[in-house]
Amino acid sequence: MTISRRQFVGGVAGSGIASMAAPSLSSAQAAGPVRIGLLAAKTGPLASGGIDMDLALTMYLKERDNTLAGRKVELIVADTAGVPATARTKAQELIEKNNVHCLVGPLAAFEALAIADYLTEKEMPTVGVAAAEDMTQRHPSPWFVRPTSTSAQCAYPLADYAAKDLKYKKIVTIADDFAYGHEMWAGFQRGFEDAGGKIIQKIFTPLATPDYGSYVAQVKGADAIFLGTAGANGFRFLRQFIEYGLKDKMAVIGGMTALDESVLRNMGDEAIGIVTTSWYSAELDNTPNRKFAPAFRAQFKYDPGFYAAGTYVAGAVLEAALKATGGKVEDKKAFMAAIRGSNADTVRGVVKFDEFGNAVGDVYIRKVTRKEGRLVNSVIKTYPNVSQFWTYDKAEFLKNPVYSRDYPPAKNLEQ
Known part of the structure; x- marks a missing residue:
């Protein structure tokens, strides 16, 4: 190159x-x-x-x-x-x-x-x-x-929103198996469980996953599944998630790149209604x-x-x-x-x-809607002045390990 x-x-x-x-x-x-x-x-x-x-x-x-x-x-x-x-x-x-x-x-x-x-x-x-x-x-x-x-900064408000506004109690997470996916997943888990919810299953997939079928087949029943994906991975996973008939059984929510605008342009009505989070929306x-x-x-x-x-x-x-x-x-x-x-x-x-x-x-909670014939991430709630430390004490936060696949530990996983 x-x-x-x-x-x-x-x-x-x-x-x-x-x-x-x-x-x-x-x-x-x-x-x-x-x-x-x-x-x-x-x-x-x-x-x-x-x-x-x-x-x-x-x-x-x-x-x-x-x-x-x-x-x-x-x-x-x-x-x-x-x-x-x-x-x-x-x-x-x-x-x-x-x-x-x-x-x-x-x-x-x-x-x-x-x-x-x-x-x-x-x-x-x-x-x-x-x-x-x-x-x-x-x-x-x-x-x-x-x-x-x-990675986690925008996941905290989504976790708060999922627990307090959407009233979700149990969530499954799937994320790309690299630093960004690990850190975003961990922040979401921490925020959601601190707000009273439970992460009952965590799944990590290789960054270049061509077929999500085997992973979709593992998904347990829950109120929703959280997508911690980047690039086109969210689109590929969601397509197979729908083929397995799961979108009618549980909601889909996503991190800041799961249904990025660059991904939405390749999607159809299957994306409508999905809630994601980010520090930006083209609709701002x-x-x-x-x-x-x-x-x-x-x-x-x-x-x-x-x-x-x-x-x-x-x-x-x-x-x-x-x-x-x-x-x-x-x-x-x-x-x-x-x-x-x-x-x-x-x-x-x-x-x-x-x-x-x-x-x-500011961090924005967004919902996919259709506007003038195209899919957009419409802002439905704003969390103002969000810090990378969320609501946690900064000194205590920094004493802990960096977020990873295994930290913080998932204490509510179902076998």
């Missing part, structure tokens, strides 16, 4: 970009382009998400004439293929060969964990998309922020999203979801930081400090970072 280069040659900066503390436009341009490296899984089982990451960040830059804070921007995209070793190799190429000033990405939790120490060693400002918990918990890096969420009614979602849909013929919004938000965070520093991206410490304090107004709302570099923001 090769790294593709895009040299964006745009017009002059728009009015209001440079602050009084910023250098003049000519001096900013003389400093050369800001080189942004994007780590995106554009091939492999997570390719749909990686492609959306590329499309949305490219779109963000083009909308601004490929100029941020008076400086031209060069976007260099590396395909990680959803493989940890490849993600590390590509990160090294971007930093040591292409001399990027900052990184966006990668997509998958296991990719982020594979490059975390290297990014800190190289003091590389990084705006993450992957949800790996410990990158903003027990092992935070001063060079990393995440404007999206941890705020000023940046009223522009972004229709523009993305007009260009690519489907709504933006988690992955597209993730890099579009990253673009806004980077732009706010560049404006705050007058475009002086070469001063890495000042630039990183500006990223952490950016409070950018984005398509998900205003992004605020906690002391660990993770976003604190």
Whole structure:
């Protein structure tokens, strides 16, 4: 795999970009382009998400004439293929060969964990998309922020909603068998059981599972099944779940990528009514999203979801930081400090970072409905200012192991 280069040659900066503390436009341009490296899984089982990451960040830059804070921007995209070793190799190429000033990405939790120490060693400002918990918990890096969420951050409100609003008592969970699936499942289990419910069965499936039939056959009777899936896995599982006649017997609810907008475009009425959770929906009614979602849909013929919004938000965070520093991206410490304090107004709302570099923001409970002939994730409830620690005491939370396949232990499994 090769790294593709895009040299964006745009017009002059728009009015209001440079602050009084910023250098003049000519001096900013003389400093050369800001080189942004994007780590995106554009091939492999997570390719749909990686492609959306590329499309949305490219779109963000083009909308601004490929100029941020008076400086031209060069976007260099590396395909990680959803493989940890490849993600590390590509990160090294971007930093040591292409001399990027900052990184966006990668997509998958296991990719982020594979490059975390290297990014800190190289003091590389990084705006993450992957949800790996410990990158903003027990092992935070001063060079990393995440404007999206941890794996479990959006699962807590869904667990609360399932127990208190939907009145579910027993739930079966099925999740992808890698870090993201483990952490999302664990957060959902903890939140649901703390709210009075029981997880009676947990099933983990390989990331590249072509046939879910054997797993569907194992599903026990419950009020609902929780999908902790990424990419197209939620769609493939749901299709076979319906073929086995189970959707008429139990409800389906899902994590933030289970029925992402990029997945919904391939589905039909079988998805209607399914409840999911996320920090974003293409249906959000705020000023940046009223522009972004229709523009993305007009260009690519489907709504933006988690992955597209993730890099579009990253673009806004980077732009706010560049404006705050007058475009002086070469001063890495000042630039990183500006990223952490950016409070950018984005398509998900205003992004605020906690002391660990993770976003604190609204989380939405969504229901699949049909609108103007297409399936959308309509917002039905908002949980405001959700922290990665939910309602738990932060100090006590961090004393425990990171969420995993076996932690916290499932105490209500039925044999």
